[in-house]
Amino acid sequence: MMSTRTTEIWVGVFVAAGLAALFMLAMKVSNLSALNEEDGFTIEARFEDASGLKVRSPVTMAGVRIGRVVAIEFDKQSLQAVVRMRIDRRYDTLPADSSASIYTAGLLGEKYVGLEPGAGADECEEAALEAELEGRAPEPCEGGTRVLRDGSRIKITQGSLVLEKLIARFVSQFLEGGGKKEAAQ
């Protein structure tokens, strides 16, 4: 039988190794070290078609992940899909007129929401531009460009492309085109 001290040291090593393994699973294997979604703001976008998009799908801008989809609901008034996204707090300077589209990563990959930055124009700048064109002195205006904030809604959206719909459209156009040719002859 080993001495009590050696036993205790070995048990200590064992427990430390187990905790280290758990720590590695948390930090290195899972997404704990990635974006902390709790710490951010939620924006909303309405899509005609959100098929294939899932909760936890990535939200990217310029190909970099800046947040995740947190909820997908159906709005019975507008008959659209309402997609709520949580954006990391670091990215609080996205122009308010950014547009959102649902893309597919690769041929068989998962769907994600891609944000494209708008011009950052706002009513102030537009008013100033108009005034300049009309030769008036620009009116004083408060605030800079508007940015996406908690609860903002993205207005310009492009839903998922469903392959069947595309093919159907292509086929119908093809048939129509063929019909016109025949008519011309």
Add this chain to the structure above:
Amino acid sequence: MLDLLQNLGRRGLGVFERLGRASLLLVQILSGLHTLLPRPRLVIQQVFSVGVLSLVIIVVSGTFVGMVLGLQGYNTLVDFGAEESLGVVVALSLVRELGPVVTALLFAGRAGSALTAEIGLMKATEQLSALEMMAVDPVRRVLAPRFIAGFISMPLLAAIFSAVGVLGGYFVGVGLLGVDEGAYWSQMQDKVDLYDDVYNGVIKSLAFGWVATWIAVFEGHDAVPTSEGVSRATTRTVVYTSLAVLGLDFVLTALMFGD
């Protein structure tokens, strides 16, 4: 015909009788746990024999399971040009399923059988009765530390198994087969969720640790005090633990990932 019915009835009653005794023993063990607080050395001693001594088999099997996953996953994924996802395949299968389940099966063979044999032999050589003669409750002194040691050791062993397996898959996938190192880790981190996958794996291994040591301790305590009885009890421990772990795994998986 009547004999057959009689036999069947006796068997059925026997099953319920043993289940009842096992439950009562569990209650006794749980109600005796607080007496261990002032004497942690008893538990440490058992963590050593249950956990530390199982470490070698866990590390070696974990490495090889991870390596096989890496090899098989690569061969399947490369057909779809998706070998970048190897890390996800290896990590998810290990953390969700193979880590807890294989660890529990190895635990049943390595530690559970030893627990049953030890307690059964204590009973056969009347050491348990001797303890009772000295007004020491054998359930609290002998069974409770072993039960709690198994409960503590199993999640740690399963975590070590999974971590070593991920490294084994890394060795084969990145080292030998040429999967991109960055893709291996980043895809893994992208798809493996801390709460859904890692925590649920830990909960699974806690449940398995509970069941495995419960069965081992009960079979030892319930063994017929002869050499044949102890050997039968040891066999039953390994068989029942394996069946219970696999059945419980299905139930837990359905509860956790079923929706």
